Amino acid sequence: MEANLNTSAQLSLEKKRRRKKFIGSEAFYGYLFVSPMVLGFLVVMLGPLLYSFYMSLTDWQLLGDPNFIGLENYQRLTSDPEFGTVLKNTLIFSVGLVPVNIILALMLALLLHRNLPGMGIFRTAIFIPVMTSIVVWSIIWKYMFATDEGFINQILRVFSIEGPAWLYDPKLAMAAVIVVSAMKNVGLNMVLFLAALQQVPRTLYEASYLDGANKSKQFWYVTLPMITPTVFLTLILTVIGSMKVFGQIYVMTGGGPGNHTKVLVYYIWETAFKLFDFGYASAIAIILFIIILVFTLAQWVLRKRWVFHEQ
Amino acid sequence: MNNRRKKSFGTKVIFYGVLTLVSLIMIVPFLWMINTSFKDSTKIFTFQWIPDPFRWQNYLDVLEKTPFHLFYFNSIYIAVLVTIGTIFFGSLAGYAFAKLSFRGSSILFLCLLSTMMIPVEVITIPLFLLMRDLGLIDTHIPLIGIPILGPAGVFGVFVMRQFFLLVPKELEEAAKLDGCSYFRIYWSIMLPLAKPAIATLTIFTFLTSWNEFYEPLIYINSKELMTLPLALALFTDEVGTQWELLMSASVMATVPLLIIFFFAQKQFIEGVSMTGGK
Numbered sequence: 001m002e003a004n005l006n007t008s009a010q011l012s013l014e015k016k017r018r019r020k021k022f023i024g025s026e027a028f029y030g031y032l033f034v035s036p037m038v039l040g041f042l043v044v045m046l047g048p049l050l051y052s053f054y055m056s057l058t059d060w061q062l063l064g065d066p067n068f069i070g071l072e073n074y075q076r077l078t079s080d081p082e083f084g085t086v087l088k089n090t091l092i093f094s095v096g097l098v099p100v101n102i103i104l105a106l107m108l109a110l111l112l113h114r115n116l117p118g119m120g121i122f123r124t125a126i127f128i129p130v131m132t133s134i135v136v137w138s139i140i141w142k143y144m145f146a147t148d149e150g151f152i153n154q155i156l157r158v159f160s161i162e163g164p165a166w167l168y169d170p171k172l173a174m175a176a177v178i179v180v181s182a183m184k185n186v187g188l189n190m191v192l193f194l195a196a197l198q199q200v201p202r203t204l205y206e207a208s209y210l211d212g213a214n215k216s217k218q219f220w221y222v223t224l225p226m227i228t229p230t231v232f233l234t235l236i237l238t239v240i241g242s243m244k245v246f247g248q249i250y251v252m253t254g255g256g257p258g259n260h261t262k263v264l265v266y267y268i269w270e271t272a273f274k275l276f277d278f279g280y281a282s283a284i285a286i287i288l289f290i291i292i293l294v295f296t297l298a299q300w301v302l303r304k305r306w307v308f309h310e311q
Numbered sequence: 312m313n314n315r316r317k318k319s320f321g322t323k324v325i326f327y328g329v330l331t332l333v334s335l336i337m338i339v340p341f342l343w344m345i346n347t348s349f350k351d352s353t354k355i356f357t358f359q360w361i362p363d364p365f366r367w368q369n370y371l372d373v374l375e376k377t378p379f380h381l382f383y384f385n386s387i388y389i390a391v392l393v394t395i396g397t398i399f400f401g402s403l404a405g406y407a408f409a410k411l412s413f414r415g416s417s418i419l420f421l422c423l424l425s426t427m428m429i430p431v432e433v434i435t436i437p438l439f440l441l442m443r444d445l446g447l448i449d450t451h452i453p454l455i456g457i458p459i460l461g462p463a464g465v466f467g468v469f470v471m472r473q474f475f476l477l478v479p480k481e482l483e484e485a486a487k488l489d490g491c492s493y494f495r496i497y498w499s500i501m502l503p504l505a506k507p508a509i510a511t512l513t514i515f516t517f518l519t520s521w522n523e524f525y526e527p528l529i530y531i532n533s534k535e536l537m538t539l540p541l542a543l544a545l546f547t548d549e550v551g552t553q554w555e556l557l558m559s560a561s562v563m564a565t566v567p568l569l570i571i572f573f574f575a576q577k578q579f580i581e582g583v584s585m586t587g588g589k
Binding site for chain 2: 026027028029030031032033034036037038039040041043044045046047048049051052055108111112116118121122123124125126127128129131132133134135136137139140141142143144146148149150151154183187191240243244246247250251265268269272273278281282285286288289292293296
């Protein structure tokens with residue numbers, strides 16, 4: 001009995017001691033140091049994400065209280081012709097932008113990956129648009145694409161071609177936005193590819209040269225396999241980026257002409273912050289989230305299968 | 312031999328030709344912007360190498376018609392605060408995740424990392440409502456606080472953790488024996504060591520914040536609180552087709568950053584390629 005009491009008293013003493021020990025211990029500081037970011041994760045990221053799911057199930061407008069309406073917003077999406085157009089436009093943008101961007105960036109990186117004079121200047125020139133705000137870049141191009149006397153149509157006139165109304169033509173507006181977006185970001189992907197090319201060990205080229213491989217064989221059997229991880233990662237990042245396009249659309253076309261350049265994020269922004277239809281906008285946002293999630297997961301899964309060399 | 316040299320000369324011409332063409336396409340918009348910014352409003356669609364009349368006045372007009380100095384100030388101080396906050400909280404958490412052992416640290420880190428796939432555009436609506444309830448709409452707090460605690464911060468944690476993992480254990484063990492507290496180790500040993508990683512993170516965070524457009528568009532209504540990209544985008548609606556003013560404003564918003572870039576381009580490009588352009 002006495003012994004029992006003794007041990008329980010000892011236990012509680014132990015607990016206190018442990019608590020005292022915890023304060024100021026390595027683990028205590030660990031939790032303390034990560035707490036701002038964990039708090040931020042809960043309040044600024046995870047919480048809003050979960051809340052978005054909830055909001056997408058309500059008819060929340062700016063004024064008034066939210067009513068739970070189940071999947072009604074999602075049903076509305078399936079019968080909303082505008083949403084169909086928006087999805088299609090986003091897809092067109094992505095399909096137009098990604099291959100051009102990746103192939104051009106890869107070609108430029110291969111050209112610049114040599115020790116010739118002047119490479120630094122070219123690299124800088126191609127990288128400058130990356131540094132520039134998308135708003136400024138789009139404003140300049142909107143001006144250059146101006147109909148009657150814009151820079152581009154003036155140049156075309158030199159060749160006696162009557163330039164079209166680029167940004168007011170349903171077929172050309174999206175093409176113009178794609179070209180402008182590709183030029184904005186091609187430098188970024190180029191720099192990533194250049195970094196990857198520099199990582200390829202020289203000995204591989206020497207070995208393949210001794211085995212009689214010519215330049216094009218070296219490219220297909222040495223260079224390309226060695227940089228596939230980077231190409232793949234860049235590809236996914238570019239696809240995800242293309243799903244989130246907004247600034248250039250806002251500045252250059254405002255979604256027009258008609259709805260011909262209205263894309264997902266523009267539609268979310270318009271529905272939420274122009275029409276204040278928060279519930280419906282949240283449903284569209286969730287669709288965007290799912291699309292991006294699928295690409296991210298695809299990256300994780302396929303990376304192991306497709307990519308030849310990975311550490 | 313001679314033949315081969317000729318061939319290599321030909322490929323060189325093509326090689327430099329292609330690169331020059333691509334570079335020109337990238338540079339011409341900026342030259343056209345600078346050119347137009349000095350033009351008279353009646354000549355904005357006339358091609359002139361040197362504008363005649365050459366109007367500095369356009370710049371003064373922009374400064375008079377808009378509180379441009381405020382846009383500038385807002386952009387700079389928001390980007391500076393976001394950068395400082397991201398570096399401080401990011402490196403603090405990055406140090407803890409890399410060097411301190413505590414239960415659940417790897418799970419917490421994975422949780423943080425997983426938020427990198429949450430697009431800001433998806434969670435903006437709840438964040439907007441949260442900020443509205445807190446009375447923070449039309450203030451700079453969402454533009455500073457959300458990036459630090461959200462996407463920019465998480466990225467900072469990631470970059471800093473990767474760096475601190477490479478720091479040898481002996482350094483901190485010596486400091487521990489000398490009786491240094493963990494914060495002291497972080498502040499006087501780890502942080503000074505991390506200069507390269509901090510430089511990268513600074514460039515990246517500053518640039519992202521400086522160019523951010525979506526968040527200011529949503530949170531800011533008052534003119535005097537606007538940042539440069541937002542002010543420029545709305546200026547487009549306001550002045551309509553007064554391209555010469557729009558171009559002067561664009562020059563003022565862009566050229567300082569380009570000058571900094573020119574002097575520090577090695578760090579910029581290496582930084583961006585190191586961080587994978589996330």
